[in-house]
Amino acid sequence: xxxxxxxxxxxxxxxxxxxxxxxxxxxxxxxxxxxxxxxxxxxxxxxxxxxxxxxxxxxxxxxxxxxxxxxxxxxxxxxxxxxxxxxxxxxxxxxxxxxxxxxxxxxxxxxxxxxxxxxxxxxxxxxxxxxxxxxxxxxxxxxxxxxxxxxxxxxxxxxxxxxxxxxxxxxxxxxxxxxxxxxxxxxxxxxxxxxxxxxxxxxxxxxxxxxxxxxxxxxxxxxxxxxxxxxxxxxxxxxxxxxxxxxxxxxxxxxxxxxxxxxxxxxxxxxxxxxxxxxxxxxxxxxxxxxxxxxxxxxxxxxxxxxxxxxxxxxxxxxxxxxxxxxxxxxxxxxxxxxxxxxxxxxxxxxxxxxxxxxxxxxxxxxxxxxxxxxx
Amino acid sequence: xxxxxxxxxxxxxxxxxxxxxxxxxxxxxxxxxxxxxxxxxxxxxxxxxxxxxxxxxxxxxxxxxxxxxxxxxxxxxxxxxxxxxxxxxxxxxx
Numbered sequence: 224x225x226x227x228x229x230x231x232x233x234x235x236x237x238x239x240x241x242x243x244x245x246x247x248x249x250x251x252x253x254x255x256x257x258x259x260x261x262x263x264x265x266x267x268x269x270x271x272x273x274x275x276x277x278x279x280x281x282x283x284x285x286x287x288x289x290x291x292x293x294x295x296x297x298x299x300x301x302x303x304x305x306x307x308x309x310x311x312x313x314x315x316x317x318x319x320x321x322x323x324x325x326x327x328x329x330x331x332x333x334x335x336x337x338x339x340x341x342x343x344x345x346x347x348x349x350x351x352x353x354x355x356x357x358x359x360x361x362x363x364x365x366x367x368x369x370x371x372x373x374x375x376x377x378x379x380x381x382x383x384x385x386x387x388x389x390x391x392x393x394x395x396x397x398x399x400x401x402x403x404x405x406x407x408x409x410x411x412x413x414x415x416x417x418x419x420x421x422x423x424x425x426x427x428x429x430x431x432x433x434x435x436x437x438x439x440x441x442x443x444x445x446x447x448x449x450x451x452x453x454x455x456x457x458x459x460x461x462x463x464x465x466x467x468x469x470x471x472x473x474x475x476x477x478x479x480x481x482x483x484x485x486x487x488x489x490x491x492x493x494x495x496x497x498x499x500x501x502x503x504x505x506x507x508x509x510x511x512x513x514x515x516x517x518x519x520x521x522x523x524x525x526x527x528x529x530x531x532x533x534x535x536x537x538x539x540x541x542x543x544x545x546x547x548x549x550x551x552x553x554x555x556x557x558x559x560x561x562x563x564x565x566x567x568x569x570x571x572x573x574x575x576x577x578x579x580x581x582x583x584x585x586x587x588x589x590x591x592x593x594x595x596x597x598x599x
Numbered sequence: 600x601x602x603x604x605x606x607x608x609x610x611x612x613x614x615x616x617x618x619x620x621x622x623x624x625x626x627x628x629x630x631x632x633x634x635x636x637x638x639x640x641x642x643x644x645x646x647x648x649x650x651x652x653x654x655x656x657x658x659x660x661x662x663x664x665x666x667x668x669x670x671x672x673x674x675x676x677x678x679x680x681x682x683x684x685x686x687x688x689x690x691x692x693x
Contacts, residue, residue, distance in 0.1 A: 224625045226605040226644055226656050229665060238671045259601045284601075312649070340650025342632060365601040368635050369651040376617065417601040420646060420654040443602075446668065471660035473603075473646055479653055482635040 226472065230444035239449035240272040246456050250276035252408050253455055254401070254544045256394055257363075257415035258285030258572030259443055265577040267445045269452075277456065280408075280544035281567075281574035283397045284415060286362045287314050288566040288573040289497040289542070290390045292530035295320035298359055298388055300525035302333050307523075308351060310344040311359035313337045318569045319562075321530050325359075341373035348377065348385035357519045360387040365417040367391050367508060368482035371489035374510065374517045388519040389509055392495055394418050395426045396506035401543050402434040409544045411455035413448070414440040416470040422486075423478030428466045435464040442470040489514055499538035499566035536565030541574055548575040549584030603646040605656055606631075608639055622647060 255261055261281045264270055270279045283289055299320045302309035309325065316325040316337060329335040334354075338344050341358050348356035360370040370387065377385040394415055401407055414427050419440050427438050437458035441451030447470060454467045468474055488511070495507030510518045535553050540546040548554050548567065558564040560576050567573040571580060578584055606622040611633065613619070618633035622645060631645070636652040639645055644656035 224605065225607075226661060229661075235668055235671075239668070242671055257601055340632070342650060363601055365603070365648055365653065368653065369632070369649045372617075372632065372634055372651070376615065379616070415601065417603045417646070417648060417653070420603070450664075450668065469664070472657050472664060473654045475657075479635055481637060482653060485635065 227444065230442065230446040232446060236272070236445045236449055239446065239453055243277065243449065243453050243456055244274045246453065246460055247274050247277055248460060250278070251410050251456060251459050252278045252280060252544070253411045253413065253452060254280050254282045254409040255413040255441070255448075255451075256282040256284040256398060257413075257418065257443075258288065258570070258574075259417070260284070260413060260415070260441065260448060261574050262572050262577050263443050263445070264448060265574075265581050265583060267448075269445060269448050272449065273452065277452070279452070280547070281541065281577075282401070282412075282544060283497065283500055283542040284363070284394065285567075285570055285572040286366070286390070286392050287318060287570035288538075289392060289499060290315070290318070290361055291496050291498045292320060292532060293496075293528050294388075294390055295325075296322070296528045296530050297520070297525055298325060299323075299328060300528070301357055301388065301519060301523045302328055302335055304355075304523070306355050308334045308336060308347055308354050308356045309359070310336045310338045310347065310356060311361065314570045314572075315359050315361050341370050342376065345373050345377050345380075345382070345385060348382050349380065352384060355384045355386070355522075357386050357388055357523075359390065361390045363392060363394055363415070363418050364422045364486075365415075365420070367490065368421060368479070368485050371485045374489055374514055375485065377517060378514065383516075386517045386519040386522050387510065389490075391490065391508035392497065393492070393506050393508070395430060396503050397497065397500070398430055399434070400500065400503050400506075402430070402436065404543060406545060407543070409436070411436055411459050412438045413451040413455065414438045414466070416440055416442045416447070416474055419468075419470075419474045419478060421479050421482045423476050423483075424466055424468060424474065425476060431464050431466050437464050438466045440466065440468040440470050440474050442473065497542075498532075499536070499542045501539070533564040538565040538567040538573075538575070541567045548578040551575070555579055555585045601648070603648040603653065605644050605646050608641050608643045608645060608652075610641060611639075620645075620652065622652070 344358040439451040439454035490508035567575040606624040645652035
C-alpha cells in the first residue's frame with residue numbers, strides 16, 4: 224500500500240540505523256510516548272537495531288492502560304443494567320476490572336458490543352429507542368474528534384438514549400509530568416504522530432523550550448521510528464532542544480482545524496487520574512456544559528466505587544521510563560495479559576503486554592493464540 | 600489505540616447530513632467519515648482512525664522525506680551494506 228510500504232524498507236532501515244551509530248558519541252535515553260509506537264518498536268525490534276548506549280524507554284501513551292480501574296468497575300456497573308447496550312472498542316472491553324472484564328459480563332447476559340467506530344454506537348441508539356446506549360469513550364487526542372462527532376450527531380438527531388462514559392487523556396501534560404519528576408532520566412522524545420495529526424505540534428514546541436528537550440514528531444513504521452530516533456539523537460549531540468517533524472506527510476504544525484474546533488465545542492479540559500501514574504492536572508477531557516445531558520456518569524448513579532491496585536505492580540515506574548517490563552519480578556509469571564496486575568499489561572499497546580506478546584524477557588515464548596488482545 | 604491507516608478516497612457522498620467517503624486500503628474498502636476533513640477529493644490519500652479521516656497525506660512532503668532518506672542510502676557501499684534491493688526483489692518479499 225502506498226504511504227506505508229515505503230516506510231517498511233529493510234535497506235532504508237539499515238541505512239538509518241548506521242547513521243544513528245555514526246552520530247552517537249555518548250549514551251542517551253529517549254522515550255516514545257505513544258503505545259502504538261511501543262508496539263511497533265517491540266514488534267520490529269527497532270530498539271535492537273540501535274547502538275549500545277541509546278536506550279528507548281516506553282512512555283504512558285496507552286489510553287486503555289491508563290484508564291483507572293475504578294472507571295472500569297463503574298463501566299461494569301453501568302453495563303450490568305438491563306436497559307443498557309454497552310459499547311466500546313474491543314481492547315477496552317477486554318480490560319479486567321475488579322469483577323472481570325466487560326466482554327465476560329456479556330457471557331452472563333449483559334448486552335455488551337464491540338464497535339468499530341463511535342458512529343456505530345449512535346446508529347444502535349437510533350435503532351433501539353427503548354434501550355440506553357452507552358459508549359465507553361477512551362483515547363488520546365487522536366480518537367477524541369471521532370467521539371466528539373458521535374455525541375454531536377446524537378444531539379443533532381435529538382437522541383435521548385445515547386451517552387458517553389468519558390475516559391479521555393491528553394499527551395502533553397503527561398510529558399510535562401515526566402519531565403518535572405526529580406528522578407526523570409528521559410533526555411529526548413519521539414512525539415506521537417497521530418495525536419499531532421489532530422492537534423498539531425505547537426504545544427510540543429512549548430515543551431521543548433520550557434524543559435530543554437528535543438522532540439521529533441514521529442510516525443509508526445520502522446523507517447519512521449528510526450528517522451525519529453536519528454533526528455532526536457542529532458539534536459541531543461548538537462545540544463539543540465527543538466521540535467523536528469519527521470512525519471510531515473501526515474502532520475502539520477497546526478494539525479486539523481476542523482477536528483480541533485469540534486474538540487473545543489464538545490469537551491472541556493479537566494484534571495484526570497492516570498492508572499499507574501496518578502493525578503495529572505489538566506490532563507484529560509470531560510463533556511462540556513452544552514453536552515452534559517450525554518454524560519453517562521451523570522445519567523447512571525452507581526455509587527462510590529473504590530478499586531484496589533496490586534502492590535506488586537511496577538507499572539507506575541515503567542510508564543515514567545524508570546523501569547522496563549523485564550525489571551519486574553512478576554513479569555510473565557504472576558502477571559500476564561490473561562491475568563494482568565496493572566496498567567502496562569492490560570492492553571496490547573502497554574509496554575509489558577508488547578514485551579510478553581513478542582517473547583521479550585520470557586524463558587519460554589508465549590504459545591500462538593495466547594497473545595494480548597489485537598492491536599488496532 | 601492511535602493506529603491510523605492510509606487509504607485512497609474512491610468516492611464521496613452525504614448521509615445523515617455528514618460527509619462520508621469510500622476509502623480503499625489495499626484490497627479492502629471501508630466507509631469513512633469526512634467531517635474532520637471536509638475538503639478532500641477523490642484520489643487523495645487520507646489517514647483513517649476509528650472510521651474517521653483525520654489527515655490528508657501530503658504527497659509533496661512524502662516525496663521530500665523519501666528523497667532525504669534516499670540520500671542516506673546512497674552511500675550504502677561505503678557503509679558496508681548490501682545494495683538497495685531491486686523492485687522485483689521487493690515484490691517477491693511482499
